[in-house]
Structure formats: structure tokens, C-alpha cells
Amino acid sequence: MSTRLPRFVVAAPSTGQGKTTVATGLMAALSRAGHQVSGHKVGPDYIDPGYHALASGRPGRNLDPHLVGEDRVTPLLLHGAAGADVAVVEGVMGLFDGRMGGAGFSSTAHVARLTRTPVVLVVDISRSSRTIGAVVHGLCTFDPRITVAGVILNKAGSPRQVAEVRSSIRIPVLGTIGRDDAFSAPSRHLGLVPAAERDEAAHALDRLAEHVTESVDLRALLELASSASDLDEEPWDPASEVRAPARTSDRTPDRAPGRADRPVIAMAGGRAFTFRYTETEELLRAAGCDVVAFDPLADTALPEGTSGLYLGGGFPEVHAAALTANAPLRDELRTAVAGGVPTVAECAGLLYLCTSVDESPMVGALPVTAAMSPRLTLRYPVATAAGDSLLGRTGEEVTGHEFHRTTTTPAAGAGPDPAPGGDAAWTIDGEATGFATTSVHASYLHTHWAGHPHLAQRFADAVHAYADAGTTLRDGRGATSSGTDLRDGRGATSSGTEQPAAEEGRSPVSTGAGPLPDPLRHHGDVEAAEGLLDLAVNVFPGPRPPWLDAALRDSLDDVGRYPSPTAAEAAVAAHHGREPDEVLATAGAAEAFTLLARLRPWRLPVVVHPQFTEPHAALEQAGHAVTEVQCRPEDGFVLDPAAVPEAADLVVVGNPTNPTGVLHPAEAVRRLRRPGRLVVVDEAFMDVVPGETGSLAGTGLPGVVVVRSLTKHWAVPGVRAGYLLAEPEVVAGLRREQVPWSVSTTAAAATVACTSDAAREEAARRAEALGAWRGVLEAGLAERRIHHVASAASYVLAQVGEGVHAALRDAGIAVRRADTFPGLDPSWVRIAVRPEPQVRHLLATLDGLDTARS
Known part of the structure; x- marks a missing residue:
């Protein structure tokens, strides 16, 4: 079956002839004359189709044999022009200019030949007269496979010049447009300014349409368009290129967005992200997803129910200040990416995910910085997938284009551990570029998914899998594509169905709440076995900041020398406003508690419970009999200083306390001080408290020791870095007990980095994100009438009932059993705060357990 489609191509001898202005003006003039006009652009360009859409009221479309293959060009033309009276195709560069070395491949002439469309030339005659005739004649005869059917003279001068030019041309002259700078679109470092950024664009189009109507014979132009032959190809159909899950195939188009069967993909738009x-x-949409636009310049939150992110191209460097100012959205995006939301980012999207662009803070989801470069990168490559990732499979080839004046440092993901930056996305001309994991794909390369629909399919599959997290999510960092389960924090996936731990060669962890050989040594990391959604460990779930990763890597250059804690202790002192002799760097908080246990022959050491058990264990290991003081559930686990025996010469208390999350007022802790008594305050989670309200780290109070750890907030449990703050004589005594060189070079470097100004800002952002996640968890528990303790930390203590800890493990979720904390029974669990998708999964599982019990 053939299709009748009036159409013409607008071409030129070279760039700069006014092709875009005339083509857009023709679309606007024909539209205002009552015709349905479909606008198309030869090549990969995004900007011109924006003007076409504004002029015609229909989406602008691209026709590019390099990007989509020769056989899809005409079907895409027919698809885009469905229901139109006429299709106008704007060419690229000169009529016969295509991919370098390709003998005109992907040129305007190539597209005109593939679509059998007559060509209308736009020629700038401002600097010539009769020579224009020779140029037109050459273009008409250079390739007999195309038909140059008419010409429009642009930037015309005097009537005498126009007459001279007309007399030299042997094909129909369809119009003469005079010089008028008001009709030219402004330029930028990459080309034209997008229509979405020109507030006056619609008004300018009205003037342009009026001018073109007066200057061009539109009737003759339409007759020329009608001379185009019928097309035998079938229109392109997205539904034939991808598949939707069976559960969505029979749904009607008016279903509510964000339903589990039509997950939401948040697509960046607005003035900064116009390229897609x-x-x-x-x-x-054909693959069963709902696409919802959001504006990173204006929207402070992602669309409700976001299960995928598509960040296309644009000019984030131009809008850097405004993007930086929208901190709430940047934080939410960073959290979403860290939480495993499938994310595709092309060019501008890559820049937005970087830590900074020209020192303006961006999302920070990738450990990468970007900066403007004097060199324009412009290429039309074939790219090879560097590894298996969200979109690509090792060795697969795709076609694409790059067009940017920025560079990233590093240029590509590298290293055996793909977290957090991932492996390279592509290899182009022998060089690795971009960043890719099983949940993120970010690079400069633009691809047209109509030419590579498997990329769209894989992304949609990953989005569906993430939205179905109630059955597929297995840890605190997200789900993977194709319905497989994420097995570790680096995005590695299993090769098949889930197997019991014992069958995979791992030591199974007890799923019950029975007795343990040493309850005081039981930690949440023991419970977070592979294959479980980890809500047991309190380590921040997002990627480490790039400045911290850089510090850790750079420290390896110094491991040939014995380590020194001097620089770390000076940095801590400056951070808290203390003197260096009031600081002792330690191998995590655990070493600090061991040193304190050995400092003196304590007569009556007291540990305020429930709290972190390591101080209690360290004291017993040093041969001390520990007295417990219990904070009572009926009092909300609030500290009562009067409950501590007067004779106690050592008192250990957490603030905020692990596992209750209770933040004790600083004054209540001060009231524990007595002559001859040492009060040790474990502030391992004080970073989570906005403004660190209640902290005694900066006070320098006599008789008070403050212990800090970098493990939790900065996600470096393997580094073992921490410190304590105390009076100089106490620090000196502890240092004498310390094993030489216990603080490694890497731990010292981490301490310096995590007490910097950048760390202070990042700590505040993390505290804000954790607070938001905690609010979702606490609200969900309250809705289900599950008793819990109001928390100021990165965890919530909840009384879910006996047997629920084990039942949750059986359902694939690890929470921290709380009966190993003195003062708590098996009805309590400690739940680590995680991003909303994981919280919702937990709450849904609790609902299921409740239903099963009832």
C-alpha cells in the first residue's frame, strides 16, 4: 500500500545560507495558512527541530541514516508526518555534505534520495550575482538521482541584483527574501540557541511567517511538494520495535501515570534540557512506561512514583547557577541514583550528574568533575559497548554523535570495582568514554533509539524491574534490568534464580532470634548477608563523595612510609575548634573504646543502655565488671543522669544513642560530670543531626571524652578511621596505650578529607536526605500502629513483635535484631534508614506478614 505525502527538502550550497530561518519560516507560513505541517531535520541536530515544533505545532523529527540506518529513514518520515498535509524537511550543511569519508552518506542529498523528495534550494545572494546561476546549475546536475526543483533567493539586495541573479537560474525561482537581521536566530558556542530559551520566539515566528508569505509563492511551493512520488514503505511504529510487559498490553491510554504496571520515567526538560x-x-511509552517531564531549574522534587530517570542533552553549563541553586532536587536525584533508580544521561545529563561543572556544584551522583574546554568535540562515530551495563552488552556497536565543549575528569569509569563511577560506557576510536553500571549509563554520546530500539527496551525493562521492587529488590542500592536481582553494592547481578546461601558456598546466618555465643559482639554487618535487602547496617547507602575517593586513592602513594596521624589530628582540631593536643586519631571508634577501657583501673565503670555494645565488651575484655544503667522504654529511652551511681568513675553514653536514636540534650550529658569521673560520649551518629545539636565535641569540657567515627556517615567501614577529643592529659594517657602506627595512612587521609569544608557541606546534605528518608519510615510505621522510638539518627528502633525479625529475613529483608542490646527483648528490631523505594518495600512486606498472621 502506497502513501501520498506532499513534501519537499530545504537545502543549501553550504552552512550559513539561511536554511533554518527559511525552512522554519515556510513551516510557520504554511501552518498559519491552515495547513497541517510536519517538520523534519536531516542529521542529529536537536535545536532546529525545536524551532520546527514551535512553527508547526507538531513535534520536530530527525532523519539521519547514520543514527537510524537507511531502511528506517522513510518509515520515520511517514510516522512523523502522519495526518499532515505537507512535510518540510530541513537539510544539513551543504546539499552533498555528509559524514566525513562517507561519500555523502547522511547528507541532505542522501535523505532526499532515500525518501524520493524534491529539493528546494536556499541560496544567499548577498555577495554574488550571475555566479549564483552556476552554483545552482552545479547542484542540479551533480547527482542525477535527486531532483532540485526550485530555489529561494535569500538576503537579496537591490532589485537590479535580484534581476541579474534570476536571469542566471534555469529552474523555478519560488521567492526572494530580503535582508533582515531580525529573522536570524541567535548563535551560541554550539550553534543556535534552542527555541525553548527564546521567550520572544513565538512573536518572532509570527513576523517571520508574515514576511515569508509576502516573499515566497506558497502555492507554487505546494504544487512542487505535491509532485513528490508516493511512498511504498510502512510507517515506523514504536509498538513493533519494543514490547510492553503482558500486564500493560491491555490497558487503556487514560490509565493513571505512576501505577505499578506503568512505572514513571522522569524526563528532564525545561530550558536547560531541550535535547531529546x-x-x-x-x-x-510503547514499552509500558509513563514519561513525565520535570524541569531541573524549577521543580524541587521528582515526579511522584519515579522509577527511572532520563536526562538528555542541553546546556547545563549555561544554566549552572540556577541548577546549583535548586539543591532539593539535586539531593533527591543523588539519592535516587544512589538508590538504584535506572538512569540514562546523555551529554548534558552526564554533566548534571557530575560533582561540578566549572566549579558549580551539580548532582554529585558520579565522582566526576566537568569544565569548559577551548576545543569543540564534534564527531559522528560508531561506538562499542565497553562492558555489560544498563544499556549495552560487551562488544555491541551503536551509532551516535557527540557535540560538546566540555571535558570530564576522569573521562571514563575505570578500575575493577565499578562503584560508584562504574566502568566505561563506550569505546570510541580506541578510547574509553562515559560511565556505566547496571543501573546508570552516562556519556557524551547521543544515540537515536529508533535506530537502536534494544536500548529503549533494556532501559524500560530496568524501570519495570525497579518499580516491581516489592518482588525483586534485594539490597539497599536498587534493582537491575531484565527482572534480575542486584547482588551487591557495585551493581553485579546474579546469573540465575536466587539460591540459598549454603548452596552458593556462603556461610548461612541464623535467621532466628535464638541465643548467640557473644551477644555484645553481634553487629548488623553479620546480618546483612548476600541476597537480602540490607536494612541492618547503618552505613550511608549512597556513593562516597569524589573528594573522599580521591583522598583514599592518593593516600596509596604514601604507603611506602610509616603512617603519621599528625595531619589528621590537626585537621580534626581545626574542624572542632580544639587544640591538636586534645585530639587522638584512632583506628575507628572500636580502638578508642579499647584504649579507654585500659586507661585506668576503673572502680565502677557504668554503661548507659541500651546502646552500642562495643564499650561494654571492651571493658569486660580489660577485666572490669560493668554496671548497667537502663534507659526505660516507658520513658522513651531518655537519659536520667540521676540514675547513674555517684561512685561511678567512668560513664559511657551514646548521643544520639545506638540503637534507640534518642538525642539527649547536651545539658543532660553535662550533668553526668563529677570530680574524678570520666564521661565518654559516643557521637558516632552526630553527623546525622542537622547542626549537630547536642554535640559536646567543640566544648572542651573537663572530664568529658567525645568519640567520633567516620565509618557510618562516610561509608568507609573498611578503612577504620575515627578520633576522640579530650583534655590534653587524657589524650596523652590514651596515646601511651595505643599500639604504634595503629592509624593507617589511608585512615589518616580519610580523616583529613572528612573534616574539610567540603565535608561539612556534604555532611549537611546527607543529614537532610537521611532525615527525609527517616520521615517516610516513621510515618509508615505510625500508619501501621507499630510502636517505635522517635529517632535523630540513621536508624529507627521499632517494636514489631517477636518472630518478625526472622520472618523478614525469610522474606528477603535483613534488619538488626535488637535483643543483643542490654535492655531490649526479641520484639524490637533496629531498621536502618534507606531511600523511599526500600522503605516502601519493607512496609509492604510488614503488611504481608500482618495479613499472613491474621
Whole structure:
């Protein structure tokens, strides 16, 4: 079956002839004359289709044999022009200019030949007269496979010049447009300014349409368009290129967005993100997803129910200040990416995910910085997938284009451990570029998914899998594509169905609440076995900041020398406003508690419970009999200083306390001080408290020792870095007990980095994110009438009932059993705060357990 489609191509001898202005003006003039006009652009360009859409009221489309293959060009033309009276195709560069070395491949002439479309030339005659005739004649005869059917003279001068030019041309002259700078679109370092950034664009188009109507014979132009032959190809159909899950295939188009069966993909838009192909959205919708636009300049939150992120191209470097100012959205995006939300980022999207662009803070989801470069990168490559990732499979080839003046440092993911930056996304011309994991794909390369629909399919599959997290999510960092389960924090996936731990060669962990050989030594990391959603460990779930990773890597250059804690202790002192002799760097908080236990022959050491058990264990190991003082559940686990015996010469208390999350007022802790008594305050989770309200770290109170750890907030449990703050004589005594060189070079470097100004800012952002996640968890528990303790930390103590800890493990969720904390029974569990998708999964599982019990 053939299709009748009036159409013409607008071409030129070279760039700069006014092709875009005339093509857009023709679309606007024909639209205002009552015709349905479909606008198309030869090549990969995003900007011109934006003007086409503004002029025609329909989406602008691209026709590019390099990006989509020769056989898809005409079907895409027919698809985009469905229901139109006429299709206008704007060319690229000169009529016969295509991919370098490709003999005109992907040129305007190539597309005109593939679509059998007559060509209308736009020629700038401002600097020539009769020579224009020779140029037109050459273009008409250079390739007999195309038909140059008419010409429009642009930037015309005097009537005499126009007459001279007309007399030299042997094909129909369809119009003459005079010089008028008001009709030219402004330029930028990459080309034209997008239509979405020109507030006056619509008004300018009205003037342009009026001018073109007066200057061009539109009737003759339409007759020329009608001379185009019928097309035998079938229109491109996104539904034939991808598949939707069976559960969505029979749904009606008016279903509510964000339903579990039609997960939401948040697609960046607005003035900073204008570059994306219309067919991308059509493919994702055909694959069973709902695409919802959001504006990173204006929206402070992602669309409700976001299960995927698509960050296309644009000019984030131009809007850097405004993007930086929208901190709430940047924080939410960083959290979403860290939480495993499938994310595709092309060019501008890559820059937005970086830590900074020209020193303006961006999202920080990738440990990468970006900066403007004097060199324009412009290429039309074939790219090879560098490894298995969200979009690619090792060795697969795709076609694409790059067009940017920025560079990233590093240029590509590297290293055996893909977290957090991932492996390289592509190899282009022998060089690795971009960043990719099983949940993130970010690079400079633009691809047209109509030419590579498997990319859209894989992304949509990953989004569906993430949205179905109630059955597939297995840890605190997200789900993977194709319905497989994420097995570790680096995005590695299993090769098949889930197997019991014992069958995979791992030591199974007890799933019950029975007795343990040493309850005081039981920690949450023991419970977070592979294959379980980890809500047991309190380590921050997002990636480490790039400045911390850099410090850790750089420290390896110094491991040939014995370590020194001097620089770390000076940095801590400056951070808290203390003197260096009031600081002792330690191998984590555990070493600090061991040193304190050995400092003196304590007569009556007291540990305020429930709290972190390591101080209690360290005291017993040093031969001390520990007296417990219990904070009572009926009092909300609030500290009562009067409950501590007067004779106690050592008192250990947490603030905020692990596992209750209770933040004791600083005054209540001060009231524990007595002559001859040492009060040890474990502030391992004080970073989570906005403004560190209640902290005694900066006070320098006599008789008070403050212990800090970098493990939790900075996600470096393997580094073992911490410190304590106390009076100089106490620090000196503890240092004498310390094993030489116990603080490694890497731990010292981490301490310096985590007490910097950048760390202070990042700590505040993390505290804010944790507070938001905690609010979701506490609200969910309250809705289910599950008793819990109001927390100021990165965990919540909840009384879920006996047997629920084991039942949750059987359902694939690890929470920290709390009966190993003195003062708590098996009805309590400690739940680590995680991003909302994991929290919702936990709450849904609790609902299921409740239903099963009832």
C-alpha cells in the first residue's frame, strides 16, 4: 500500500545560507495558512527541530541514516508526518555534505534520495550575482538521482541584483527574501540557541511567517511538494520495535501515570534540557512506561512514583547557577541514583550528574568533575559497548554523535570495582568514554533509539524491574534490568534464580532470634548477608563523595612510609575548634573504646543502655565488671543522669544513642560530670543531626571524652578511621596505650578529607536526605500502629513483635535484631534508614506478614 505525502527538502550550497530561518519560516507560513505541517531535520541536530515544533505545532523529527540506518529513514518520515498535509524537511550543511569519508552518506542529498523528495534550494545572494546561476546549475546536475526543483533567493539586495541573479537560474525561482537581521536566530558556542530559551520566539515566528508569505509563492511551493512520488514503505511504529510487559498490553491510554504496571520515567526538560528525540519517549511509552517531564531549574522534587530517570542533552553549563541553586532536587536525584533508580544521561545529563561543572556544584551522583574546554568535540562515530551495563552488552556497536565543549575528569569509569563511577560506557576510536553500571549509563554520546530500539527496551525493562521492587529488590542500592536481582553494592547481578546461601558456598546466618555465643559482639554487618535487602547496617547507602575517593586513592602513594596521624589530628582540631593536643586519631571508634577501657583501673565503670555494645565488651575484655544503667522504654529511652551511681568513675553514653536514636540534650550529658569521673560520649551518629545539636565535641569540657567515627556517615567501614577529643592529659594517657602506627595512612587521609569544608557541606546534605528518608519510615510505621522510638539518627528502633525479625529475613529483608542490646527483648528490631523505594518495600512486606498472621 502506497502513501501520498506532499513534501519537499530545504537545502543549501553550504552552512550559513539561511536554511533554518527559511525552512522554519515556510513551516510557520504554511501552518498559519491552515495547513497541517510536519517538520523534519536531516542529521542529529536537536535545536532546529525545536524551532520546527514551535512553527508547526507538531513535534520536530530527525532523519539521519547514520543514527537510524537507511531502511528506517522513510518509515520515520511517514510516522512523523502522519495526518499532515505537507512535510518540510530541513537539510544539513551543504546539499552533498555528509559524514566525513562517507561519500555523502547522511547528507541532505542522501535523505532526499532515500525518501524520493524534491529539493528546494536556499541560496544567499548577498555577495554574488550571475555566479549564483552556476552554483545552482552545479547542484542540479551533480547527482542525477535527486531532483532540485526550485530555489529561494535569500538576503537579496537591490532589485537590479535580484534581476541579474534570476536571469542566471534555469529552474523555478519560488521567492526572494530580503535582508533582515531580525529573522536570524541567535548563535551560541554550539550553534543556535534552542527555541525553548527564546521567550520572544513565538512573536518572532509570527513576523517571520508574515514576511515569508509576502516573499515566497506558497502555492507554487505546494504544487512542487505535491509532485513528490508516493511512498511504498510502512510507517515506523514504536509498538513493533519494543514490547510492553503482558500486564500493560491491555490497558487503556487514560490509565493513571505512576501505577505499578506503568512505572514513571522522569524526563528532564525545561530550558536547560531541550535535547531529546521525540521517538525516545514514544518507544518508552510503547514499552509500558509513563514519561513525565520535570524541569531541573524549577521543580524541587521528582515526579511522584519515579522509577527511572532520563536526562538528555542541553546546556547545563549555561544554566549552572540556577541548577546549583535548586539543591532539593539535586539531593533527591543523588539519592535516587544512589538508590538504584535506572538512569540514562546523555551529554548534558552526564554533566548534571557530575560533582561540578566549572566549579558549580551539580548532582554529585558520579565522582566526576566537568569544565569548559577551548576545543569543540564534534564527531559522528560508531561506538562499542565497553562492558555489560544498563544499556549495552560487551562488544555491541551503536551509532551516535557527540557535540560538546566540555571535558570530564576522569573521562571514563575505570578500575575493577565499578562503584560508584562504574566502568566505561563506550569505546570510541580506541578510547574509553562515559560511565556505566547496571543501573546508570552516562556519556557524551547521543544515540537515536529508533535506530537502536534494544536500548529503549533494556532501559524500560530496568524501570519495570525497579518499580516491581516489592518482588525483586534485594539490597539497599536498587534493582537491575531484565527482572534480575542486584547482588551487591557495585551493581553485579546474579546469573540465575536466587539460591540459598549454603548452596552458593556462603556461610548461612541464623535467621532466628535464638541465643548467640557473644551477644555484645553481634553487629548488623553479620546480618546483612548476600541476597537480602540490607536494612541492618547503618552505613550511608549512597556513593562516597569524589573528594573522599580521591583522598583514599592518593593516600596509596604514601604507603611506602610509616603512617603519621599528625595531619589528621590537626585537621580534626581545626574542624572542632580544639587544640591538636586534645585530639587522638584512632583506628575507628572500636580502638578508642579499647584504649579507654585500659586507661585506668576503673572502680565502677557504668554503661548507659541500651546502646552500642562495643564499650561494654571492651571493658569486660580489660577485666572490669560493668554496671548497667537502663534507659526505660516507658520513658522513651531518655537519659536520667540521676540514675547513674555517684561512685561511678567512668560513664559511657551514646548521643544520639545506638540503637534507640534518642538525642539527649547536651545539658543532660553535662550533668553526668563529677570530680574524678570520666564521661565518654559516643557521637558516632552526630553527623546525622542537622547542626549537630547536642554535640559536646567543640566544648572542651573537663572530664568529658567525645568519640567520633567516620565509618557510618562516610561509608568507609573498611578503612577504620575515627578520633576522640579530650583534655590534653587524657589524650596523652590514651596515646601511651595505643599500639604504634595503629592509624593507617589511608585512615589518616580519610580523616583529613572528612573534616574539610567540603565535608561539612556534604555532611549537611546527607543529614537532610537521611532525615527525609527517616520521615517516610516513621510515618509508615505510625500508619501501621507499630510502636517505635522517635529517632535523630540513621536508624529507627521499632517494636514489631517477636518472630518478625526472622520472618523478614525469610522474606528477603535483613534488619538488626535488637535483643543483643542490654535492655531490649526479641520484639524490637533496629531498621536502618534507606531511600523511599526500600522503605516502601519493607512496609509492604510488614503488611504481608500482618495479613499472613491474621
